Amino acid sequence: MTVGISEKQKLKASVLKRVFTFTAPYKNKFYLSLLLAVFLAFIAPIRPLLIQLTINEGLKNETASRFINGPGGFIIEITILQVLILLIETLARFYFTFTTASMGQSVVKDLRVATYKKITQLNLSEFDKTPIGTLTTRTINDIESINDIFSDGLIPIIADLLSIVSVLTYMFWTDWKLTLICLAPFPILMVATYFFKEAVNKSFIKVRNAVANLNAFVQEHITGMNIVQTFVAEKREQGKFRAINKEHRNANIKAIFAYSVFFPVVELVSAFSISLLVWWGAKDALQLPQENASHIAGTITAFILCISLLFRPLRVIADKFNVLQMGIIASERVFKVLDSENVMPDNGKIQSGHLTGKLEFKNVSFAYTPGNPVLKNISFTVNPGQTLAIVGHTGSGKTSIINLINRLYSINSGQILADGKPLEDYALHFLRSRIGVVLQDVFLFSGSIKDNISLHNDQITQEQIEAAAKWVGLHPFIERLPNGYNQNVMERGSMLSIGQRQLISFARALLYNPSILILDEATSSVDTESEMLIQKAIEALVSGRTSIIIAHRLSTIRKADKILVLDKGELLEMGNHEELMRQKGAYFNLYKMQFEKGAAAGV
Ligand SMILES: Nc1ncnc2c1ncn2[C@@H]1O[C@H](COP(=O)(O)OP(=O)(O)OP(=O)(O)O)[C@@H](O)[C@H]1O
Ligand SMILES: [Mg+2]
Structure with a gap:
């Protein structure tokens, strides 16, 4: 959460931009996912709005008769509308998830093929310098993290931010004072999110290193199993393996700890926010005449849904930023391989013919x-x-x-x-x-x-x-x-x-x-x-x-x-x-x- 654009961030932006150039062959999917993100954000406040209408209008005296009059009544219409919106939202969400994820997979496929092709062209001296395990990790694990940029990273973050903006706009438009009351506990959430993000990020980097070590160890020792067994080195090797696994477990436990603290905190803040809302709203309602009081009831009910709409993305946004960060680090590494200039020059003109063999x-x-x-x-x-x-x-x-x-x-x-x-x-x-x-x-x-x-x-x-x-x-x-x-x-x-x-x-x-x-x-x-x-x-x-x-x-x-x-x-x-x-x-x-x-x- 640094303010201002540092060199590092500029670099990150350029890496990200380059990742997105790989979506060029899948332009339609890319635009569709952005369109769906905007659409989902746009319809996010509709359901709270309908609830608000149900209560406010439904409880109003003049519509009361329609309200009771059974089929065709206002409440039925609005419920049907609710269900319809819900269906549309579900469908849009399905397409959104499917499109971003399948686009990610297509990019992964292209990137892997490109990376492998590049590796086959590299000068052999490159392989003297780079361990095989590293190049394997580039082509397999790192590229997998790039997929996450699409399925869990940038596009979902954009979608979440848009829907947060959209819901907040609705809330402020409806009742700005009540909205501010709801948002009062948010600073706690911001602080919690910051610490959570840092903690998880640190342990994820450790987990990744441990996984790379595990891969390298297992690969090498299975290859050299005859040496391990002939020289009766099983015990010593097991000891080493245990140590690497311990690192892996500890790093994971730290991440799990951060999650176990963070999620209840989010729940707590969310509950706190709702309590504030209800308390303040009820206090207001008691001081108002009957017809205005029902108005407040509608707003409160709608806002409760809004709070859950706000918290759902906020809960995972820190996680998504981590995924994004990991994806960027992985992209940088993969691009380093793709950009390697250590390739044997191949400008020879003679393409065919016979060599006598001198x-x-x-x-x-x-x-x-x-x-x-x-x-x-x-x-x-x-x-x-x-x-x-x-x-x-x-x-x-x-x-x-x-x-x-x-x-x-x-x-x-x-x-x-x-x-x-x-x-x-x-x-x-x-x-x-x-x-x-x-x-x-x-x-x-x-x-x-x-x-x-x-x-x-x-x-x-x-x-x-x-x-x-x-x-x-x-x-x-x-x-x-x-x-x-x-x-x-x-x-x-x-x-x-x-x-x-x-x-x-x-x-x-x-x-x-x-x-x-x-x-x-x-x-x-x-x-x-x-x-x-x-x-x-x-x-x-x-x-x-x-x-x-x-x-x-x-x-x-x-x-x-x-x-x-x-x-x-x-x-x-x-x-x-x-x-x-x-x-x-x-x-x-x-x-x-x-x-x-x-x-x-x-x-
Ligand atoms: N990929 C490499 N990177 C750096 N040094 C190397 C590499 N391959 C070989 N060498 C070094 O170059 C020298 C010559 O190695 P080379 O493989 O040509 O020997 P050789 O005559 O084929 O030996 P042998 O009979 O054991 O096969 C050695 O000193 C070796 O350490
Ligand atoms: Mg030799």
């Missing part, structure tokens, strides 16, 4: 975080059809190289050329569709094996999927599954072995028949049979196309046309296996350390 790095340097270079001045060329193997210790920058080829991150200096042209000259969509990637950690989506191979691409036929699976040697395994290609792999492919998951990702890459194939070999060792399958699959994958393989298998490395040896982001050596062995440098040492044991075991 790839060139020219003095490329790169850092994920400024001042922390991960690749330093790297230059190499892979000719069409050649296989390049990258070797190096863990953390030496191998995966980073392929992140750059795919333009998942932007380089800091130097140039990467595909077929002699800078990567930026290609439309992102085209470039990425010509590069097939098999990542170090295979990610599978919940769904069928078939969908995980085709990634829901309708242009890929069942025959093509099966051909790819046969090519990588996965077909016999899939055939043995109860549901074959339609077998559900469950979340993240948990029912498949690591080797099988890799083969699925091979099939996935193969189906797109890429000009350049990138393979980040997983370090995890698989059993000999799978190993052979994978070996064969890799050979199938690389044959006849430019391939870059981050290799851990000696056999793959030996067959490569060129080997890059990376160390802490620097290119130490380059050449084929024999050349590098002859040099007796870093590769030679690496080979001695890492591969001799493997070679002896025949891997």
Whole structure:
């Protein structure tokens, strides 16, 4: 309840304005809801007015005969009118609630789709900075709060304020003195409302934080349940979970306390207001002649209804302001995501055509975080059809190289050329569709094996999927599954072995028949049979196309046309296996350390 317009409030107004721009496609609903709000406000005082008329006119001597004369009499007419007004009001209220809420849902749908679309366009570096839970909260919970702006927030507040103004106008017009008497206890209500609003607001912010923590905790721990169970960490984790839940409960209890105090106070003030009204009115009536006294009776009865009409919205208006405030905070957060400029520039003109697969790095340097270079001045060329193997210790920058080829991150200096042209000259969509990637950690989506191979691409036929699976040697395994290609792999492919998951990702890459194939070999060792399958699959994958393989298998490395040896982001050596062995440098040492044991075991 601050007076004057501060910068913050201006900002809030602009956020709110922006939320309302999303109603543009639902203009009709928006105007209808405003129209209904005005209409409801307009008819709010009609029922008290009719009651007033019933008593005042009905009790007057000249109409008394009509009053008693049964059907068609004044009282019947006015009662029918009352019922009619009530029906119209109910109907209007129904349309109002329905329209605002359904408009909110439509806006929510659009906002969610827009936010998700934006998230899919974000530069990967954004995901390094933002926890997954946060982005989930933006797209799910925060947008839900924006819905509340429509169903419980601004429009209902406008409607309530209008009807308060309307009822008050009627009251002042009828009897301003009596109205002032009724309003005497209102300052108490204002003070109570202020404290209630502040208290509830504070606890709601706490509740929301606790809910976000709960979400993050449950999500992370269910994902890592194998670690929790293997390391017998259940008790410790339960303790942490209990603490977060305690926070959640305490914050909620504070809110409940505020509600439990506030509502009786409102009732009390309302009762006080009515008592004042009756007391003052009765006192007046006693001093007046008979005919004027009946006049007062009508006004008092009408005013009692008016007081309930005033208190009903006032009771919830503080709540609605909180909802509005929450909605605005949520909108700000969602708009921050929508406004993020951390998007990979996509101005390339080349949209189609054939890539021969020549790839060139020219003095490329790169850092994920400024001042922390991960690749330093790297230059190499892979000719069409050649296989390049990258070797190096863990953390030496191998995966980073392929992140750059795919333009998942932007380089800091130097140039990467595909077929002699800078990567930026290609439309992102085209470039990425010509590069097939098999990542170090295979990610599978919940769904069928078939969908995980085709990634829901309708242009890929069942025959093509099966051909790819046969090519990588996965077909016999899939055939043995109860549901074959339609077998559900469950979340993240948990029912498949690591080797099988890799083969699925091979099939996935193969189906797109890429000009350049990138393979980040997983370090995890698989059993000999799978190993052979994978070996064969890799050979199938690389044959006849430019391939870059981050290799851990000696056999793959030996067959490569060129080997890059990376160390802490620097290119130490380059050449084929024999050349590098002859040099007796870093590769030679690496080979001695890492591969001799493997070679002896025949891997
Ligand atoms: N998203 C990221 N944000 C910041 N730093 C990163 C990120 N990814 C990797 N790094 C850092 O960059 C360096 C190179 O990582 P990279 O993943 O390229 O190594 P790698 O050679 O593939 O290792 P491995 O053999 O273990 O897969 C590491 O020091 C790592 O800490
Ligand atoms: Mg890696």
